[in-house]
Amino acid sequence: MNFNKDKQKVLASGLVLGAVAVALVVWGNPKNMGFCIACFIRDIAGSLGLHSASNVQYLRPEILGLVLGSFIMSVLFKEFKPRGGSSPFLRLIIGAMVMIGALVFLGCPLRLVLRLAAGDLNAVVALVGFVLGILTGVFYLNRGFSLGRSTKQSNLEGLAFPTLQIVLLIVLLFGAGLLKFSENGPGSMHAPIFLSFGFALLIGALCQRSRLCFVGGIRDVVLIKDYTLLIGFGGVFIASLVGNLITGNFNLSFSGQPVAHSAHLWNFLGMYIVGLGSVMLGGCPLRQLILAGEGNSDSAITVVGMALGSAFAHNFNLAGIASSATSAGGVSIKGKVAVILILIFLFTLATFKIYLVKKGENK
Numbered sequence: 001m002n003f004n005k006d007k008q009k010v011l012a013s014g015l016v017l018g019a020v021a022v023a024l025v026v027w028g029n030p031k032n033m034g035f036c037i038a039c040f041i042r043d044i045a046g047s048l049g050l051h052s053a054s055n056v057q058y059l060r061p062e063i064l065g066l067v068l069g070s071f072i073m074s075v076l077f078k079e080f081k082p083r084g085g086s087s088p089f090l091r092l093i094i095g096a097m098v099m100i101g102a103l104v105f106l107g108c109p110l111r112l113v114l115r116l117a118a119g120d121l122n123a124v125v126a127l128v129g130f131v132l133g134i135l136t137g138v139f140y141l142n143r144g145f146s147l148g149r150s151t152k153q154s155n156l157e158g159l160a161f162p163t164l165q166i167v168l169l170i171v172l173l174f175g176a177g178l179l180k181f182s183e184n185g186p187g188s189m190h191a192p193i194f195l196s197f198g199f200a201l202l203i204g205a206l207c208q209r210s211r212l213c214f215v216g217g218i219r220d221v222v223l224i225k226d227y228t229l230l231i232g233f234g235g236v237f238i239a240s241l242v243g244n245l246i247t248g249n250f251n252l253s254f255s256g257q258p259v260a261h262s263a264h265l266w267n268f269l270g271m272y273i274v275g276l277g278s279v280m281l282g283g284c285p286l287r288q289l290i291l292a293g294e295g296n297s298d299s300a301i302t303v304v305g306m307a308l309g310s311a312f313a314h315n316f317n318l319a320g321i322a323s324s325a326t327s328a329g330g331v332s333i334k335g336k337v338a339v340i341l342i343l344i345f346l347f348t349l350a351t352f353k354i355y356l357v358k359k360g361e362n363k
Helices: 005-026 037-047 061-076 088-105 109-117 122-142 155-174 193-210 214-224 228-247 264-281 285-293 297-315 333-359
Strands: none
Touching: 005 109, 005 193, 005 228, 037 061, 037 088, 037 109, 037 285, 037 297, 061 155, 061 193, 061 285, 088 264, 088 285, 088 297, 088 333, 109 122, 109 214, 109 228, 109 264, 109 285, 122 214, 122 264, 122 333, 155 193, 155 285, 155 297, 193 285, 214 228, 214 264, 214 285, 264 285, 264 333, 285 297
16 A cells, blocks of 8 residues: 555544544543544533533533634635535534434544544444444445535635634633533533643644545545545554553443443444434534535534534433443433434435436436
8 A cells, every 4th residue: 555645644643633632631631532523512512501411511622723723724725715505404404413323322433433442342333333324325425415516605604613613712711601611520521721722723734634534534445445534543543542551541341431331222323323424414523623614614504513413412312321330321212212213314315315316406
């Protein structure tokens, strides 16, 4: 395999991201959750009052830094190109569903890798579901599935989402009284603001240059036999595995894992939804944030959908319940029903879109 500059960029991004995730745990973030897109968007939604789950409320500067790091690099390298208009409402809905699937598992694809690197065997089951979800998405892509073309947008449209991150950062620093903060649970655990934000700026910049995407890595292997993005997946795993072994945070088991549960079927199906939905959207949650920083309003509306999905998941008790000393955790009946309904919706949507393509009506 030719280890060209693109592969070097992706590997470097993965290694740095894995190392940063471990460092953020050492500095205060929850174990096995040094960097989790789904969990952190959920925490922000809670801090803004969109849900009332008091143990997951904190305006995570990591999300703000990712978007702004991507924005800065896209401007510097003349890649800030506002685009949008590709089925925005469908993207919002699918984004919400991807978030619900992630919260059933209790983590995004990035946290899936971090949990694997910390010895959480529940993540192995979820990884199988994630890969099969991506393969299902590739099946639909090969038959013509598309959410339609995006078109050029105004700079004002492209700047809206990065500007929102600046506003939220100002509120976090100077208007904390307007926000909600957890006093216990994962939301109460966090690294210092400037450290988290600085690391996230770096990761956002690296991911903008490398195009790192966990869904894209597996998708590209199947579609075009290109392993470039998959190397980043390996880089995150290796760096975080080494870091966890050094810091004593490696625990090979199904039980006793932080913010996790062993309801295997629902871990599998939750991440199956994330894999399938992310292929339909064109990228994993991390990639959606990076694209939003580049001015892509389709990705921005997807992230908004994720925030709304996280609020919906917690307001209606759909999210997975972490195991504890007194409870095995798992997924509620409402959560299980939601997973089944989401799968039916995604299969139906993909099939109908393919039908429209064959009729020449999907543009």
